[in-house]
Amino acid sequence: MESERYFAGGITVVLADGSRVPARLTADEVYAEGKEIYRISLEQGTEVRTVKSGVDFFEALKQLRQELEKTGALLYCFGASEDVYPSGMQRSMGPAVLAYKMRIGFPASRQDIVSIFEADETVVPATVEQQERFHRRWIDSLLNSAQKQ
Template identity: 30%
Template sequence: MQSESIPILTAGGVRGTWTVSASEEGPPWLLTLRAEDGREWTSEADDLFSAFQEIRRHTDAEGIKLCVNGARRDAHPSGMSRDMGGGTMLYVLPSRRGPRMLLSIFKRPTRRNMIYIFDPAPCESAVPVEEQIRYFTDWVGSDD
């Protein structure tokens, strides 16, 4: 199992570092988040992005922000990323939206628009799971 430290921000504004551990092969993918105070959340899913979203639902309810790319409003894996890489690499969704743009970025990935799920991100960019899902759904559905 691979472990790494991730930055967090509590509801009270306290910054910290927690540990996320992920299975090295899947599916199913097993993900565990450990807080500095010993609390632990575990999830198992078809890919790490889904497992991470499930854990975030619990931390969201406590007002805790996990300040990593996987919690960004504008980050989402492609189907191929989920199937072939377990959802560890995400795309940064450009401000231009719609199905044609979606096909464009998912077919031609670059280092500029792909990011690792657990790399640090500004806490201001971390949003609750439901907001992230709503943004992606709106982004895909728009034909601007």
């Protein structure tokens, strides 16, 4: 079994009460039985959560986030930010470790590309549902802008 590590580092988990705790996240692409598996592990104290996806890292991160949401916790990184989502090309042409920061009414550009595992002060922690809703609003805003032209 061959693997490639895409990320290993610290990440912040926002708990249901709003407090923040440090954790460690690793993201590995594993080749097994002729398939690519995208595996993310989150170490929070002595607890380790691992998710796997056959699609890409963004999907694996989404699955991890849904597990955390059951306890009211959110990840503080671009991949879990309300206004960040990978394009179809980022997902189909690679492991989706990059995504676009979206602004309502404006198309994404190269300057808007971020790593889904990184963070800065502009991250807006969100549930998977909130992020998907924002993504749909952004797409609608582009369609509405195109129709007005």
